[in-house]
Amino acid sequence: xxxxxxxxxxxxxxxxxxxxxxxxxxHNCSAIDNSTITPxxxxxxxxxxxxxxxxxxxxxxxxxxxxxxxIGIWYEFDPRTIVWVANRDNPLTDSTGTLxxxxxxxxxxxxxxxxxxxxxxxxxxxxxxxxVAELLxxxxxxxxxxxxxxxQSFDHPTNTLLPGMNIGGSIVTGKKLELTSWKSESDPSTxxxxxxxxxxxxxxxxxxxxxxxx
Ligand SMILES: *[C@@H]1O[C@H](CO)[C@@H](O)[C@H](O)[C@H]1NC(C)=O
Ligand SMILES: *[C@@H]1O[C@H](CO)[C@@H](O)[C@H](O)[C@H]1NC(C)=O
Ligand SMILES: *[C@@H]1O[C@H](CO)[C@@H](O)[C@H](O)[C@H]1NC(C)=O
Numbered sequence: 001x002x003x004x005x006x007x008x009x010x011x012x013x014x015x016x017x018x019x020x021x022x023x024x025x026x027h028n029c030s031a032i033d034n035s036t037i038t039p040x041x042x043x044x045x046x047x048x049x050x051x052x053x054x055x056x057x058x059x060x061x062x063x064x065x066x067x068x069x070x071i072g073i074w075y076e077f078d079p080r081t082i083v084w085v086a087n088r089d090n091p092l093t094d095s096t097g098t099l100x101x102x103x104x105x106x107x108x109x110x111x112x113x114x115x116x117x118x119x120x121x122x123x124x125x126x127x128x129x130x131x132v133a134e135l136l137x138x139x140x141x142x143x144x145x146x147x148x149x150x151x152q153s154f155d156h157p158t159n160t161l162l163p164g165m166n167i168g169g170s171i172v173t174g175k176k177l178e179l180t181s182w183k184s185e186s187d188p189s190t191x192x193x194x195x196x197x198x199x200x201x202x203x204x205x206x207x208x209x210x211x212x213x214x
Contacts, residue, residue: 069093073153101132154166
């Protein structure tokens with residue numbers, strides 16, 4: 001009787017051990033979270049990128065009370081804090097989206113039918129096969145050609161200023177980097193408020209918040 005019990009216990013123990021080992025193997029596999037996208041490695045709606053130190057994540061999300069899908073960056077510890085949105089004015093309505101590097105070296109968000117919802121739209125990427133996009137621990141998403149940064153999300157702010165990011169502009173070129181509000185908590189599209197420095201008074205710069213640009 002005692003023998004029988006110990007055999008059964010032994011079997012159960014073996015099964016448990018087996019299960020635990022399988023669990024560990026799978027657990028480790030799913031923990032291989034990449035921080036980069038390459039021309040051969042896209043992300044789909046259910047996948048995310050993790051910055052190497054695990055501070056930020058990038059992937060598809062839906063805001064509260066919305067079924068629209070957007071590519072965004074959020075804090076790993078608080079997925080509700082979205083710090084950047086790519087296709088803010090052009091959401092997907094289903095979960096067939098991918099973020100990939102296309103043949104011309106640009107980052108592109110498209111749906112299952114190949115309709116493009118957002119692109120970095122650079123016409124001057126000389127050797128596109130060397131493009132790599134990486135999510136950094138600063139929250140910056142950079143597109144690199146070999147070692148040159150050819151595009152970065154910090155140059156395309158949405159509503160959040162992160163450490164290391166600049167807002168400002170040039171009176172000469174008229175180019176401005178501003179923060180713009182979301183329309184609502186459920187809709188990240190370009191809202192009516194923007195914030196940035198007043199450029200016309202270069203000697204005495206002030207931070208201004210505009211409503212509808214005035
Ligand atoms: C991460 O990258 C490795 C090596 O390129 C790849 O084998 C793995 O499938 C990737 N993981 C994810 C979640 O994309
Ligand atoms: C979402 O909808 C619920 C129910 O209508 C509402 O109570 C809640 O405030 C909404 N949340 C946001 C962020 O709009
Ligand atoms: C490509 O053009 C963009 C403007 O469209 C410019 O900001 C960038 O510096 C250029 N990059 C290279 C590598 O020439």
